[in-house]
Amino acid sequence: MKIESCLEIQAYLDGELDPGRKAAIATLCQQDPETRSLYDALKSLRETVRENEPEHRLTDSREFYWSQVQRRIAAEERKNAQPVDPQFAWSRLIRWLVPVGGLAAVALGFTLSEQPIPVVSTFASFASAPQAVTSVEYRSDIDGVTVHWIN
Amino acid sequence: MPVSLKRDYPETADDALVGWAQSGDTEAFEQLVFRHRDKIYARALMMMRNEEEAVDLSQEAWVKSWQRLHQFHGESSFATWMTRIVINLCLDQIRRQKKMRAESIEQLEEDAGGVERQMPVENTNPTEGLEQTEVRKRIDEAMTRLTPAHRTVLLLHEFEGLQYKEIADRIGISIGTVMSRLFYARRRLASLLHGLRRERVE
Numbered sequence: 583m584k585i586e587s588c589l590e591i592q593a594y595l596d597g598e599l600d601p602g603r604k605a606a607i608a609t610l611c612q613q614d615p616e617t618r619s620l621y622d623a624l625k626s627l628r629e630t631v632r633e634n635e636p637e638h639r640l641t642d643s644r645e646f647y648w649s650q651v652q653r654r655i656a657a658e659e660r661k662n663a664q665p666v667d668p669q670f671a672w673s674r675l676i677r678w679l680v681p682v683g684g685l686a687a688v689a690l691g692f693t694l695s696e697q698p699i700p701v702v703s704t705f706a707s708f709a710s711a712p713q714a715v716t717s718v719e720y721r722s723d724i725d726g727v728t729v730h731w732i733n
Numbered sequence: 734m735p736v737s738l739k740r741d742y743p744e745t746a747d748d749a750l751v752g753w754a755q756s757g758d759t760e761a762f763e764q765l766v767f768r769h770r771d772k773i774y775a776r777a778l779m780m781m782r783n784e785e786e787a788v789d790l791s792q793e794a795w796v797k798s799w800q801r802l803h804q805f806h807g808e809s810s811f812a813t814w815m816t817r818i819v820i821n822l823c824l825d826q827i828r829r830q831k832k833m834r835a836e837s838i839e840q841l842e843e844d845a846g847g848v849e850r851q852m853p854v855e856n857t858n859p860t861e862g863l864e865q866t867e868v869r870k871r872i873d874e875a876m877t878r879l880t881p882a883h884r885t886v887l888l889l890h891e892f893e894g895l896q897y898k899e900i901a902d903r904i905g906i907s908i909g910t911v912m913s914r915l916f917y918a919r920r921r922l923a924s925l926l927h928g929l930r931r932e933r934v935e
Contacts, residue, residue, distance in 0.1 A: 589912045592919075596890075598897050627923045631891050634865060636873035638775035640788070647770060648763050651795045658796055 583616060591617060595624050747811040755802050762802075766795055769812055773819050779888055780823040782877050790826060794819035816893065824904065827881050875925035883918035890915055 593599040594607040610617045640647060742750065742764040753761035773794055778787035797818050798805075805814055863871070876884055885904065889895045897915075901908045 585913070585916075589916055592912065592916050593897075596897070623923065624919055627919050627926075628891065630868070630926075631872060631887075631922065634868045634872050635892050636775070636779065636869045636876070637771075638778045638787075639771045640774045640791075642788070644767050647792075648766055651766060651792050652759075654792055654796045655799050658800065 583620065587617075588620060591621050592624055595621060595628065748807065751802070751805060751807075751811055754799075755805075762799060765811065769815055770795075772812065773815055776816050776888075776892075777819050777823055779873075779876065779892075780820065780881070780885060781826065782884075786826065790822045791819060794822055797822070820889070820893070820903070824885070827885070831881075871926055871929050872922075875922050875929060878925055879918055879921060883914050883921065886911055886914040887918040887922070 590599060590603060590607055591611075594604065594611075599607060607617075611621050612618070642650075740753065740758075740761070742760060745753075745761075745764070747765065747768070750761045750765050754765065770791065774787055774791040777790045777794070778784060781787050781790065794815065798815055801818075805811065809817075876887070879887065886900060889900045889903065890897075895903065897908050897911045900911045904911075906914075
């Protein structure tokens, strides 16, 4: 028997089958021995299990078990009620403020001294002329600047 | 919270106890714990198959219920509401354990399905003639031998009375998977019960 048929028989037993298929499966159960056999086996097992749910009891005494539950509730309430440690919050703020403040101080310093902020070009290249005439050439592609210093 | 000497907690129905507990009466809540603790523990034990874990999860369920008591408005019975809390905790725990533990080949084959079709259909009742305590013991033993995936679907359908779609939504699987796991679990359980009967006879 195909698994799809088996699952349909099970769904029919559990009252979960589409109304359109109910009549067909009901007829099959009456006429086909294999279908009937599977239906009966599933039904028997289902009834046996439902009527005999295993029972388990706690061995802890009422007082002990309740004391454990109370302890856990109290712990949760303490955890939820805990205020933010002001020292911890302040140290986190300091950690963020220091680098930002430092950069701000440097920028302020340059502004007040009216000096141009030096820009370092990563593509700057340096070349030197032959020994008879000493010269130094500085070229920056990014800045579009070439400087020749001749001695 | 001052205890009311006039309240007869043991004789009070769940609805009233819940109302008092929602107002902060811890004695009313304690009565609810006492009344339902075995069932909640039993549900956790059937899912986890480990006593220590079941005790832990059942206590966690009571803590959660205390925290969420204001959300309970009587749409279902208190017992049903509580079992849903503990089942969800168990499902979370099973998912965590599944991530940590490699699946055995047998489990993978069971989850893949198809094996159930090869099982012979057992039509004789394997528990016929047995006392109920023995029947319950055998069913419990047989359920231990199912994988967590199959045991959970069987438990939710047979003991919690959930429909296929409710189970699918609760576990996060398709309805088709619910159906095939339930079918496998039932066939496997029947086979195990017959096997247990043969073992006892021998």
